[in-house]
Ligand SMILES: Nc1nc2c(ncn2[C@@H]2O[C@H](COP(=O)(O)OP(=O)(O)OP(=O)(O)O)[C@@H](O)[C@H]2O)c(=O)[nH]1
């Protein structure tokens with residue numbers, strides 16, 4: 354489903370056309386205004402021949418109600434542009450067209466109304482007049498359909514033109530980030546609080562909790578209506594009436610917003626692109642009282658031109674907007690800028706950076722997600738969604754990180770863990786980001802909440818020569834054929850011990866020590882070399898260097914021909 358707004362000069366027949374097309378008379382709102390309803394915007398459903406149903410928003414054409422017109426066109430997919438064949442192109446035809454263009458609307462059909470009031474020649478002139486005025490705009494090439502509301506002439510053609518227009522309008526994107534700019538809030542008797550607006554960005558369902566902004570109040574959806582039918586759930590791109598519990602209708606108004614909790618950044622300062630109307634008679638500077646029109650809202654703002662001091666008519670540049678209240682927005686949202694004092698439309702464009710970090714003098718706003726990440730270093734993906742509308746895959750934990758910052762954090766973390774030594778670094782001392790990073794780095798090992806630099810793969814682990822030494826512990830094989838550097842390293846580490854040209858595995862020496870200790874328990878006065886040789890089942894060739902080693906390391910002591918236990922002898926067994 355889609356939403357289309359009328360546009361055009363006052364009294365050119367917009368409301369009459371809506372009534373003729375839909376059977377709904379926008380005038381009936383007048384009566385409802387007496388009961389506290391607004392009548393500035395009218396709403397009607399148009400059922401096309403295909404059965405497709407679209408919502409029509411009827412806007413006022415009078416310049417005095419331009420702000421209501423702006424509230425009506427903030428979230429529409431296309432326009433039904435109305436020009437009277439009697440009066441032709443008028444100032445509000447021009448202004449409405451400019452506004453629709455600045456809002457990024459790119460689809461429309463043109464109805465040339467009151468064809469019953471002109472002859473064929475005048476109708477032809479009016480048609481050429483319109484064609485000329487829309488040249489170079491998004492309406493160039495759009496269908497121009499002459500109609501007469503009272504006689505019904507042309508209405509079928511107009512419906513057909515709207516039908517083919519709808520075929521060109523894409524689906525409203527569903528980012529699971531619903532937002533409704535409220536255009537009406539009221540309290541029908543016995544029904545609590547009801548708001549209406551156009552839902553974009555995602556779906557809402559009965560029972561959902563919503564957040565009302567700027568009041569920051571939560572409420573629950575009691576029921577939903579679209580096209581006057583009750584529904585359980587509604588998708589983006591639809592006009593909706595939402596019945597809310599837990600909130601007073603007096604706390605809600607046009608320009609307020611319903612969103613889901615946690616999904617939206619609230620901005621007070623926004624960098625935006627501004628296209629200045631070429632028809633403006635003066636440059637745009639920081640002086641002046643401005644109003645920004647966003648969604649259905651009108652917001653007083655201060656404007657600072659970024660870069661040059663002023664923007665000339667027809668220029669496109671960047672500005673920084675300062676709001677008095679916060680607004681839930683995303684880059685890409687469109688706005689119109691008006692100067693309140695002179696009551697004139699200045700221009701408009703799209704929001705670029707909804708949370709600028711760089712001071713105005715240096716700001717070069719764009720919609721780049723990379724810039725948003727680079728300016729922050731580490732950003733949680735939920736925050737990226739709030740700041741850009743982009744849902745990124747997290748790189749580490751819940752975070753995405755700028756490549757340079759990642760490198761810097763990685764080397765800092767590695768040296769911290771390295772300095773902590775074999776005891777390791779307490780993970781509790783790290784930030785959430787560093788902890789996530791520690792877990793993701795191959796070099797870092799984590800055990801019991803502490804991070805250490807893991808041993809690199811040891812080429813000397815499970816060395817076959819050491820295995821051979823251990824297999825024959827007291828008659829070990831020689832070092833023949835073993836790489837000399839490897840031998841040196843194994844000796845340096847203490848895995849292998851060299852004594853008098855004989856190599857023993859450290860494990861073998863420990864074994865010998867334990868056997869000796871055991872024997873000394875029954876023979877404390879000492880053992881001869883021959884007795885030790887027999888105990889270990891070896892020969893003099895090996896037992897002499899072994900005992901020399903034991904003497905040197907204090908495991909045995911020499912007493913004449915005997916060896917007795919030394920202070921460093923291992924415990925038996
Ligand atoms: N004869 C004739 N009269 C029309 C036609 N369309 C509108 N009118 C009359 O023109 C007058 C203005 O029509 P509206 O529909 O109120 O005009 P509008 O564009 O909605 O005006 P605003 O909402 O104030 O901008 C009304 O008296 C209508 O009856 C038409 O096709 N033929």
Ligand SMILES: [Mg+2]
Nearest residue numbers: 367368412413
């Ligand atoms: Mg009207």
